[in-house]
Amino acid sequence: MADEKTKLKKYWAEQAVSLALQGRWAEAVTANQNILALFPSDAEAYNRLGKAYTELGKYTEAKECYAHALQIDPGNSIAEKNLQRLTSLVAAGHVEVSPPLVEGRLEPRLFIDEMGKTGITTLINTADQPVLAKLSAGDPVQLRIENKTLVVESIRGERIGEVEPKLGHRLIKFMQAGNRYTAAISSLENSVRIIIHETYQDPSQVGRVSFPGKVGDMSFRSYIKDSVLKYDLDEDEEEVLDEEVAGLDTEAAGDEVVEEAEGFEDELSNGVPDDK
Template identity: 35%
Template sequence: MNESHLKNLLNQIKKNTKDALKASQMGLWEEAEQINRMMIQEVECDYKAYGRLADALMKLGKTSEAADYYDIVTDLDKAKKDMTKKSIKLATESNWDAAAAINQEIIKDFPWDLEAYNRLGKAYMEIGDKNKATNAFKCALVVSENSVIAKKNLARLDKTNNDPNKRSTNSNASNKNYIEESAKTAITKLLNVPRQLDTSNLLSGDTVQLVLSSKGIKVMDQNNQILGSLEPKVGSRLRRLIEGGNKYEANITSIAENEVSIIINEVFRSVSQVNTPSFIKKSESISLIPNATIGYTLNDETKFADMKDWTDDDTETGDETIFTADIPSFISVQGEGYSEDDF
């Protein structure tokens, strides 16, 4: 669905919703029934229209039919939550093609779902399809013009398109799952992040360099831009292990203003250090990842295996439920009412 089509669809839903609510508020239950039936024909999974239809049928004394429609509301709620959970699971497994497909299903059934558009955009970014990613994020802005997540990712896509030195995809990132043993993988937040660091060029899963220094380890991106340094105790330990023959890979997991977190994975352990673990959980600065299958995503420094989203942005006001199962509130016309702002 493109942004123009979506805008027209949502505007029509808003108009019909106003008409349905007005009919209900005036006690015109037969008219309300008719409008909501029409809305269901246009958008088959519009659970709020089903809920209003059930309310109208109750007022008209058609209790048995109303009960059936209330059941449909419950079934649609469950189906949406199940699809959302599945899309998140696929993304945590870095199965981006399948994640994109299921988010497309969600959008087809629930075209006002802001979270699904942002998840879809991220999936297409990982696949390397910038045009589809851009369309998804533009659609997110149609649903919520204040979506910080969509705005930031569109800016990133635009900058990537205009920067000849920026790769078109995460081709150098180890965009795969790690199946790790305890103390071989950890996540840590970098220290001494430059205040003027341009994070718009950084993406989830980007490979970073661990550069030995006299005081520990500095972290640099692929363009040799300094991102920060490891916490002294962690850096000093890894420096000794690297000098002893160990090898490590590191990738970005989380990006925010003046904050960068990375995942460090031991990929080779020297025979001379076979009994020496790379990471020891003695500091709050690192989180060990024991026996976990990990996919690259963002915004989860302490519970990386339970990642809730795959953008590098914090959720914004109005987007508090981004990337989580949407549990809609079905409000009777006798209750607090229905808000068109839900779209």
């Protein structure tokens, strides 16, 4: 009987990870609840359930889950951190919100392409904590041109911050020339970082690189893991996630993203239209 329960736990844990990767948070709730029905003292399952509820905007339920996790495991740093974040949200009046306007996460595969089409940058002039507290790694964001500034907004239209001037100016010119980009939160630790991917290149810009430099395999794997991933995976679940990530077709090379477009001023002035 014990072995059967353990097998069921592993099965539902695998389902929970897979559903989280797909942004299917309502189903992830059920998967984690199934684990708790068998193992009511599983702190990790409570953490994952809290994460799923947070993604659905059910902050009250999420707080209860993280509180349960802390009761079971008082040293659980993930539960403690998330409980503090949710407490600040509730204190600011964000008790419940409607589900995301765009369901789920951005598919990680969307960000994997040939060298020069993906970049990661740290935002400047970021929003206050009440706005940032509602965000998670992997959340899709919008890029909006505001004069000569590239503004980053949540899908609800809340201003998150701005792309640093050099890269922002570069991308604005490409956008005005017809290129299109998709972006998502990469990290919220100490600063707000976003990952930006070129989804369409205008014929007039063929041969021109949006992001000088390279996105490394390890760098990108780190992004994918961070985006589900404040999901508190145990050892078995980490293996499941690693298999998911390892299956992605990554051909980019290098270890870091070159975040500033140095050395490309001639290209900007000669090949991309100037601001009107």
